[in-house]
Amino acid sequence: MFRAVTAKEAQINRLKAEIETADAIIIGTGAGLSTSAGFTYTGSRFRQYFSDFEDKCGFHDMYSGGFYPYKTPKEHWAYWSCYIEVNRYRNTDRPVYENLYKLVKDKDYFVITTNVDHCFQKAGFDKKRLFYTQGDYGLFQCSVPCCQTTYDNRESIGRMLKEQKDMRIPSELLSICPVCGKPLTEYFVLREPLIFI
Numbered sequence: 001m002f003r004a005v006t007a008k009e010a011q012i013n014r015l016k017a018e019i020e021t022a023d024a025i026i027i028g029t030g031a032g033l034s035t036s037a038g039f040t041y042t043g044s045r046f047r048q049y050f051s052d053f054e055d056k057c058g059f060h061d062m063y064s065g066g067f068y069p070y071k072t073p074k075e076h077w078a079y080w081s082c083y084i085e086v087n088r089y090r091n092t093d094r095p096v097y098e099n100l101y102k103l104v105k106d107k108d109y110f111v112i113t114t115n116v117d118h119c120f121q122k123a124g125f126d127k128k129r130l131f132y133t134q135g136d137y138g139l140f141q142c143s144v145p146c147c148q149t150t151y152d153n154r155e156s157i158g159r160m161l162k163e164q165k166d167m168r169i170p171s172e173l174l175s176i177c178p179v180c181g182k183p184l185t186e187y188f189v190l191r192e193p194l195i196f197i
C-alpha cells in the first residue's frame with residue numbers, strides 16, 4: 001500500500017530537486033540556524049556557563065548579558081571571554097552546518113549571514129564565499145577605531161577565561177590597540193554599531 005506524501009515531504013522533495021539542478025545557490029541565514037545546531041542562549045546552556053552572572057546581575061539569557069552595563073572593563077571581559085569561548089570556539093552539538101555544507105559544497109554557492117559565531121567556516125565553507133555582515137566573535141577591533149585592522153582573539157580570550165577570578169579578569173589582560181593604545185573591543189555590529197569597521 002502506498003502512503004500519501006505529506007505537504008512537508010513534498011516541500012523537502014521540491015527543495016532537493018531545486019538544489020540538485022540549480023546553477024548557483026545563495027544561502028541567507030540568521031540566528032535560527034545556530035540555535036538549531038545547539039547554540040542556544042537561554043535555559044540550561046545559559047545557566048551552565050553563567051549562573052554566577054545571573055545571580056549577581058539578574059539577567060536570564062546570554063544575549064541580555066551582552067548589553068549589561070558592567071561596572072568595569074575587567075568584569076565586562078570576564079563575561080565576554082566566556083561568551084566568546086562557548087559561542088565561537090567550541091563546536092555545536094548537532095552537525096547542522098556540516099549537513100548544509102554537504103548539500104552545496106560541489107555547487108557554485110554563496111552565503112550571506114548575520115551570524116557572528118564562525119560556524120560556516122568551521123564546517124568547511126570557503127571564506128571567499130561568505131559575507132558575514134555583522135562581524136565575527138573571534139576578532140577584536142580598535143574601539144576608536146583608528147584603523148580598519150582586525151585582530152584574532154583566540155589567545156587573549158583563552159587567557160581571560162583561564163585567569164579570571166571573582167568574575168573579573170586581571171587588568172594586564174585587557175587588550176590594547178597596538179596602533180593607538182586605546183582598548184580593543186568586540187568586532188561585531190550589534191553592541192556598538194557606530195564604530196563597527
Ligand SMILES: [Zn+2]
Nearest residue numbers: 142146177180
Ligand atoms: Zn586604535
